[in-house]
Amino acid sequence: MKNEKYVIESVDKAFSLLIEVARSPRSNLTNLAEKAKLNKSRAYRLLYTMEQRKVIKKEENNTYSLGDTMLILGITASAQLDLIRLATPIMEDLCQRVNETVQLRTVDHLDALCIAKTEPSRDLRVHANIGRRRPLYTGSPKCLLAYQSQEFIDRCIPDYPPPLTDHTPRTRDEVLQALASIRQQGYCVSRGEVDTHQIACSAPVFSFNNAIVATIHAVAPKFRVGESELEHMIRQVTSAAERLSAELGR
Structure with missing residues (x-):
């Protein structure tokens, strides 16, 4: 059973977003924020942070997909x-x-x-x-x-x-x-x-x-x-x- 006092909320929410990107690649900010139950401002900051580490990538049409780092981790x-x-x-x-x-x-x-x-x-x-x-x-x-x-x-x-x-x-x-x-x-x-x-x-x-x-x-x-x-x-x-x-x- 998860012990809530050891959970870092921002990390937990970032993983929720990452899982949604994996489930629905090329989703936009609004859809991802809604699925992860976050407001758009916070979702954007978390997505931006993961983008810097190449965990996800932002496409030209402002949708999100998994990045090269996730490919390396998967391999x-x-x-x-x-x-x-x-x-x-x-x-x-x-x-x-x-x-x-x-x-x-x-x-x-x-x-x-x-x-x-x-x-x-x-x-x-x-x-x-x-x-x-x-x-x-x-x-x-x-x-x-x-x-x-x-x-x-x-x-x-x-x-x-x-x-x-x-x-x-x-x-x-x-x-x-x-x-x-x-x-x-x-x-x-x-x-x-x-x-x-x-x-x-x-x-x-x-x-x-x-x-x-x-x-x-x-x-x-x-x-x-x-x-x-x-x-x-x-x-x-x-x-x-x-x-x-x-x-x-x-």
């Missing part, structure tokens, strides 16, 4: 949904093979964003949250960063990264060395860099043009992962990432 959302659809059975299989929590992450701005997860049925497990963000310079998200352009990498790594744990890389050079190792071996292992009680393994997922689009992660309580378990996890995670890459046409 991105469609691609992400297709990625999740293809990844889900592979992640479920991986979860059964390692009996640990599995996540799918992508880059969003300067963060790693969890967009899908699968958790085992065992009582003691790492809980994942869709929508959770992690910095790219530490932990298993480094695998996402390793295959980005050097310009993007430079933007993501502070000279002295804020520590999340005692195992977080402390300098830019330390992160860069880790990224080089990830590219060489084809996967990342994080031992307590984000949470001192967890160990994680991640591997890159590539699209048909060899661009990285995501990473698959398996994460477990640290006490449960010895060297043989870790080797098994690495093999299974890299295999799952290769399978998803193949599904994407690589």
Whole structure:
């Protein structure tokens, strides 16, 4: 149920207008204001604001249609949904093979964003949250960063990264060395860099043009992962990432 005290009215009204533009493209101001239950002055200001961000566009005959920004958002959302659809059975299989929590992450701005997860049925497990963000310079998200352009990498790594744990890389050079190792071996292992009680393994997922689009992660309580378990996890995670890459046409 919507909690009204957290709703920003102007944003809510802007979305109402945007939905009406999507439902009835090339509608004029009067019609849109009436459908969104706004006076014309306020509707115009909201439409003008969205026009500046290219969310909508004003036609020559003073009607409104969706703008280029909405096209980009639609394409991105469609691609992400297709990625999740293809990844889900592979992640479920991986979860059964390692009996640990599995996540799918992508880059969003300067963060790693969890967009899908699968958790085992065992009582003691790492809980994942869709929508959770992690910095790219530490932990298993480094695998996402390793295959980005050097310009993007430079933007993501502070000279002295804020520590999340005692195992977080402390300098830019330390992160860069880790990224080089990830590219060489084809996967990342994080031992307590984000949470001192967890160990994680991640591997890159590539699209048909060899661009990285995501990473698959398996994460477990640290006490449960010895060297043989870790080797098994690495093999299974890299295999799952290769399978998803193949599904994407690589």
